[in-house]
Amino acid sequence: MKKRNLNAIYTNPLPVEVVPLPPLVPHNPLSVAYYVYQLVFVPFVWGFKRRRRFTAYLELYTDSVSSYVSSIAVNSYEDMQGLWKAGFFGKGTQSRSDPTWELRTAKRLQEASGEVEGVAPEEVTARRRAARKKFKNARALAEQGIVANNTAMEKVETSEESRRQALSRSEDTQLRDSEGKVRRLEKLQLTFQEAFFLAYALDIIDIYDDRTGDLVAVPYLLGLLMPDWSPDNSFIINYVAYHHYRSHGWCIRNGVKFGVDYLLYRRGPPFSHAEFGVIVVPLYSDESKNQLTRKDWSWSSGVNRVVGGVKKVLVLCYVEVPDCIDKWHTVEELLQKYKVRELVLRRWIPSRNRD
């Protein structure tokens, strides 16, 4: 298994292109001319051609009261890969997170002549689990005092593996369209916070309504994503925290598997494990409301134990909620009403921790 050069694949931390300005030497007219050229000409002319915009489609479901967003998904394969490789946005609908369904299906059906390039994380996991299963079987046999004939077993297993791989399923015929090419069935699903961040903060995505095909503007998108207009609605509080950590350079993924709201990665999931697990807690100016929503010690103990058990640090992100959010003209004004404070909660046992 060739080791991938992660730095070459995941170069940009965000899906924006940065063109640095050249050094300015004031007394040299050539330098001044070049500087002005880069400053004025490039963004408007060259930038238009090179600037990349992504497209996403928004699905709504309507009930008797109003419309709610049910999902925001990116359909085009290039956009999917672009959004994942720069900033790790979204989740592939047919994969664990990295949208690799196409790659894995091509490998399974052995489409391309020769080796298909790239290794999907799902394959790494499958290999690791198979190795662990083999180890457990060997250990069980060893415990019973039987010395296993390793080479014979391995040979049998690999031939079975290849046989299994060569077998394609009967449903595979449905994968191909009329021309015989494999359909692209995978979409990249964006969370509401990610979609709004890409649309509002970075302004690199166009979100279209799935049914009508209209472009959804940012303020209207905000209204659709918020469940109601209360200052502590779940979307805006989570978005404030998301925006806060993205602006500090963290890569943010969902933290449901550890019972937290967000996971913070220094560079991204392929590079290292997450360092922090963030739980977003609204903080009201009215103390009685805070008393109503506060959690007890057993909750804190449980969460700390889960997060500490996977070697992450628990961060409580307190979002100070304003009293009302009726008066604002721009989205920026609305977001400025919120403030963020953090608290790190760590379990320290004097007999075990030496730091």
Next chain:
Amino acid sequence: MVEDDAADLICISVIDGEYFVFDIDAVKRVRNDHHVAGILVGTLPQVPQQSVFLGLPVQLMPEEVALLVQQGVARIIDEALSHRTILAVDENNIDEAVAKLKINELESTESESQGALASYITPTVSITDKYALPESSVSAIYDTPRFHVYKYLHQKGYFISPGLRFGSQFLAYPGDPLRYHSHYLVRGVGYEEEFSLLELVGSGRLGTGVKKAWMVGGRLPDDWQDKSAVLRPSQTNDGEGSETDDDFVSFCIEWAGFG
């Protein structure tokens, strides 16, 4: 503590809102007959400078005390009141106070042994009865989800201890804690109470990581319309008295694919 008449209720002392059992016989009875384990919290005189091995008294949870009182096998003694009353003496007359105390004790024991003597009126209550608290002091928790799930598991024969370490309300053992590691991390909720998905996932993960299952359960409200649609058939056919809390619905959650 003077052990009294044949009706022999277990005395549970309440000190500042915490419940203790001081008598070793009572502790044995509570553990063996009613499978309530409790926690040892007292310092052992032989090894005082450590807190790994502790001795009497045994501390009980409010739910355990409420259940024992509800079943009529225990009663609660207000220790502070009894101490204050007994010790409400003039310090200069200590001898007098001790003599009075001894007479009190003699009275209660003598009257039992010489019940036939007409000159003594057999006291119908013992010294501890004066300071016993009524059932209403703990009945406030009979309606809480925690008590419902505690009672349900207790009737099934589990030993239950506090689950603070694992972020749950209780830990349930299928038998004596000294013989088993616990099976369930228990959380009781109201039948229509909302709890977050993050808590479900986190608790399930925590439980699976320590080889337990996370159990969540709630009692159907009495005015629920169609109970038979929700309960298992064995629960609805049970026509025995109202003491069996069979209107209880519970689920256990474990993570798959671990280990």
